[in-house]
Amino acid sequence: xxxxxxxxxxxxxxxxxxxxxxxxxLVSSDSVGVIKAQDxxxxxxxxxxxxxxxxxxxxxxxxxxxxxGMKPFYVTYAVFASMRACEQVRSMVAxxxxxxxxxxxxxxxxSGEREGVSHQCFEDIGxxxxxxxxxxxxxxxxxxxxxxxxxxxxxxxxxYIRTGSGxxxxxxxxxxxxxxxxxxxRKEADSDVVLFSHGFIMREVMKAAGELENEGKSVKVVEVPxxxxxxxxxxxxxxxxxxxxxxxxxxxVYGGLSSAISELLSRTxxxxxxxxxxxxxxxxxxxxxxxxxxxxxDSKAIKEKLLTIM
Amino acid sequence: xENLQKIANGLRADVLxxxxxxxxxxxxxxxxxxxxxxxxxxxGHIHIDPENPDSPDRDRFVLSKGHACPLLYAALIxxxxxxxxxxLTLRKIDSILQGHPDMIKTPGVDANSxxxxxxxxxxxxxxxALKLQKSSRYVYVICGDGELGEGITWETFINxxxxxxxxxxxxxxxxxxxxxxxxTDVGGIGSLKEKFEACSLQVIEIDGHNFTQIxxxxxxxxxxxxxxxxxxxxxKGKGVDFMxxxxxxxxRVPTAQQYESALRQLRGE
Ligand SMILES: [Mg+2]
Numbered sequence: 001x002x003x004x005x006x007x008x009x010x011x012x013x014x015x016x017x018x019x020x021x022x023x024x025x026l027v028s029s030d031s032v033g034v035i036k037a038q039d040x041x042x043x044x045x046x047x048x049x050x051x052x053x054x055x056x057x058x059x060x061x062x063x064x065x066x067x068x069g070m071k072p073f074y075v076t077y078a079v080f081a082s083m084r085a086c087e088q089v090r091s092m093v094a095x096x097x098x099x100x101x102x103x104x105x106x107x108x109x110x111s112g113e114r115e116g117v118s119h120q121c122f123e124d125i126g127x128x129x130x131x132x133x134x135x136x137x138x139x140x141x142x143x144x145x146x147x148x149x150x151x152x153x154x155x156x157x158x159x160y161i162r163t164g165s166g167x168x169x170x171x172x173x174x175x176x177x178x179x180x181x182x183x184x185x186r187k188e189a190d191s192d193v194v195l196f197s198h199g200f201i202m203r204e205v206m207k208a209a210g211e212l213e214n215e216g217k218s219v220k221v222v223e224v225p226x227x228x229x230x231x232x233x234x235x236x237x238x239x240x241x242x243x244x245x246x247x248x249x250x251x252x253v254y255g256g257l258s259s260a261i262s263e264l265l266s267r268t269x270x271x272x273x274x275x276x277x278x279x280x281x282x283x284x285x286x287x288x289x290x291x292x293x294x295x296x297x298d299s300k301a302i303k304e305k306l307l308t309i310m
Numbered sequence: 311x312e313n314l315q316k317i318a319n320g321l322r323a324d325v326l327x328x329x330x331x332x333x334x335x336x337x338x339x340x341x342x343x344x345x346x347x348x349x350x351x352x353x354g355h356i357h358i359d360p361e362n363p364d365s366p367d368r369d370r371f372v373l374s375k376g377h378a379c380p381l382l383y384a385a386l387i388x389x390x391x392x393x394x395x396x397x398l399t400l401r402k403i404d405s406i407l408q409g410h411p412d413m414i415k416t417p418g419v420d421a422n423s424x425x426x427x428x429x430x431x432x433x434x435x436x437x438x439a440l441k442l443q444k445s446s447r448y449v450y451v452i453c454g455d456g457e458l459g460e461g462i463t464w465e466t467f468i469n470x471x472x473x474x475x476x477x478x479x480x481x482x483x484x485x486x487x488x489x490x491x492x493x494t495d496v497g498g499i500g501s502l503k504e505k506f507e508a509c510s511l512q513v514i515e516i517d518g519h520n521f522t523q524i525x526x527x528x529x530x531x532x533x534x535x536x537x538x539x540x541x542x543x544x545x546k547g548k549g550v551d552f553m554x555x556x557x558x559x560x561x562r563v564p565t566a567q568q569y570e571s572a573l574r575q576l577r578g579e
Contacts, residue, residue, distance in 0.1 A: 025442070049438050052472075054465035057431045061469075064435020067413065067420065069366055070442065072435075088462075091425050092432055096413050 006111075006200070007166035009142040010103055011037035013149030014073055018044055024153065025049060025065060027074040029058040034105045035075050036166075055080040059088035059102070066098040071153065078104025078121035078162060079112075086127060093158045094131040100159075101152050107138070107162035108199060108250030109278055109295065110288035117282045126255020128160045129228050135159040136228040138198040139178060141171040144225065147178035155180065167288065168200040181226050183234040189218035192243040193310055196235070198224050198257055201250040204292060207299035208306065217310055219246070230260050236268060244309040248276040248302055274309050276302050311521045317388070318348035319576040322549050324384035326576075328400040330569050334409075335400065338559035340381035342485040342518070342544040343373075343452050349524040350450050351385045357447070360390035363417045369447045370440075372433040375454035375483060376410040376424025377561075383407050383416070391418035427460030429453075430480065434466050437478040448532075451480045456488025459497040464509075470537050471510035479531045480539045483518065485546040487557045506539045518542025550575050 004012060017024045018040065025047045026032075032041055032048065041048050049065070051057045055076055062072035074081070081089065081104040093100045104124055106112040112120025128134050135157050139148040145163050152159040186202070187209050197205045202223055209221050222238050224231065239245055245265065247258035258275040265271050276297055283295055292298035322344050329335035350356050356369045373382045380400055386392040392406070399405035406415045410424025420436070423429030430453050437449045457463060470478060482502060490496045499505075506513045512534050516523035524542070531538035546560070547553030550572040564572060 025438075046442060049435075051465070051469050054462075054469070056428075056462045057434070057465035057469065060428050060431030060462070060466075061435035061438065064421070064432040064437070065439045066435075067432070068370070068436045068439030068443070070439045087425060088428060088431075092422055092428050096422050 003170055004142050005166035006142045006145050006164040006168045007105060008036050009145040010035040010149060010163055011040055013146040017153050023071045025070050025072050027058050027062045027072050029053055029055045029076050031076045055085040056088050059085040060092050062100045063092040063098050066100045071099060073101045075103040077119055078107040078124045082124035082127045090131050094134045097133050099156050103161045103163055105163050106165055109283050109291055110250050111164040113165055113288045114285045116285040122252045122278045125227055125251050137225060138162040138227055139225050140199055140202040143174045144178050151178045151180050164200050171203060181231050183231050184223040186223050187221035189220045191218040191220050193219045194238050194242045195219050195221050195246040196224050196261055197248040199250055201248060204299040204302055205248050208302035211303055219306055224257055227257050232264055245271050246274045251277055253277040253279055274305060276305050314348055314521050317352050318344045319549055321381055321384040323573055323576045325380040326572055328380045329563055331398045332401045333563045335380055336377045336561045338547040338553060340378040341548045342546045343378050343483045344381055345519045346452060346481050346524055346542055347381055347385050349521050351389055355528055363391045370420045370436050370449040372421045372423055372429045372451045374423050374429030374451055375457055379411045386418040426457040427462035431462050431466045437475045440477055449478045453482050455482055455484045455493050456497055458499050467509040474537050476537050482541045483544050484541050485544045487546045489560050502541055512536040512538040515541045518544035519548055
């Protein structure tokens with residue numbers, strides 16, 4: 001597969017689904033451009049429901065489509081999916097447990113980057129995690145995004161898929177599957193520190209872990225691309241015997257994977273948890289690299305934080 | 311028509327039975343919509359098989375003003391879609407009859423309405439689905455007039471007009487009241503007709519308590535080459551003299567004496 005962007009990966013996945021199942025439809029709130037999906041509009045004009053800049057209507061439209069037997073995917077920016085249309089996702093999709101897939105682009109501060117705070121989103125996981133029965137996926141590169149779209153289509157549940165800016169690089173083998181509910185050990189190590197992460201910040205995590213390894217200090221790295229339902233058994237197995245747990249995520253320190261793992265371990269296997277995430281602040285415009293550096297979420301900051309617990 | 315009037319008042323009496331039993335609920339907003347619902351369910355418009363209420367080949371009905379749902383439950387009980395044994399369980403623990411409509415718990419209920427504006431918007435999605443499926447079925451919606459204060463309703467009307475969604479017929483239960491007072495004082499929405507016309511919709515204005523006019527409006531909507539909104543002029547609390555135009559009945563439980571009096575009036579005694 002030629003390298004594609006994390007945004008185009010969404011439309012590649014959708015195209016495959018639309019080819020094989022005519023119940024699959026795309027709902028857009030003037031957001032077709034977000035996933036560079038003009039070819040989908042040209043090929044399946046009737047199956048792209050364009051509602052204009054109206055995210056609340058878009059979510060309810062998707063709910064109505066699903067209630068009448070269609071398989072809608074709604075794409076917009078993560079910030080609008082989770083906050084402008086928050087109640088619609090909660091009461092019209094999650095509550096009746098409808099088969100609606102919501103794809104949130106610009107998930108995280110790094111993916112929102114130069115757009116600034118209004119278009120960045122670091123609250124989505126915290127919000128959606130409180131909705132009963134909602135599945136939350138956070139793939140970490142373009143190939144994984146495309147496969148996550150396909151995997152989401154195979155379950156009959158409401159799913160939120162967090163995606164990026166389109167600038168994120170490929171990290172893994174294209175052939176690697178995306179399996180909902182599975183954790184992936186990205187770096188095996190004989191270490192008393194286990195690090196969990198998800199999404200595109202995995203790039204910074206792997207860089208930090210690699211540098212530490214070169215210095216003779218190892219950390220076990222586990223990717224958790226399914227944040228809800230949290231793969232509890234797998235996480236408990238990974239932390240067994242570990243002295244320290246670290247969580248790195250491009251999300252607020254409140255409500256994301258670090259909260260989910262803290263909640264799990266506090267009632268099962270209490271451990272000290274060190275978090276690298278966006279502190280209680282609103283960031284700003286900038287390149288992803290500059291933002292991660294300034295807000296202490298880049299590989300350097302991750303490495304420094306890990307050294308404090310090794 | 312006489313029979314329909316009897317059915318409508320029977321549904322109103324059922325609403326009171328439920329509200330009195332649980333000492334909670336919204337009689338006024340149910341009564342203004344009772345004749346429209348009766349016309350749709352018992353006048354040959356909404357086709358739903360009581361044996362198979364989830365069949366994809368059915369008309370959809372969304373009570374977007376979901377707080378009036380005891381009326382919808384009464385209609386579905388009379389239709390045989392909901393077992394009548396559930397009638398007096400409204401709003402009680404373990405009941406299939408929720409305080410606001412729940413499409414999973416209650417057979418025959420097509421949307422989780424009640425969060426105002428969202429029922430209409432979801433109905434738009436259903437209409438899109440039926441169109442893609444080349445179904446000849448319709449999506450009927452009843453919106454409150456107070457509900458039109460929700461921005462999402464206008465997102466939806468703009469899109470119904472843009473796509474000329476002719477398999478969708480929206481009634482506005484224009485009773486001129488909302489929870490906190492008159493529409494003029496509280497929501498201040500002003501003239502509806504011009505607003506709908508500006509959304510490229512055909513607008514039909516009727517007396518929402520006149521069955522002939524309701525049927526003519528549905529027929530005109532189906533014949534038109536434009537998507538239609540029916541502004542139904544109604545009376546909040548219609549059918550019981552002391553409830554009519556008294557907005558305190560938006561959400562209020564009658565006393566034993568009021569209940570008796572209301573039932574007598576609804577039976578035509
Ligand atoms: Mg009203």
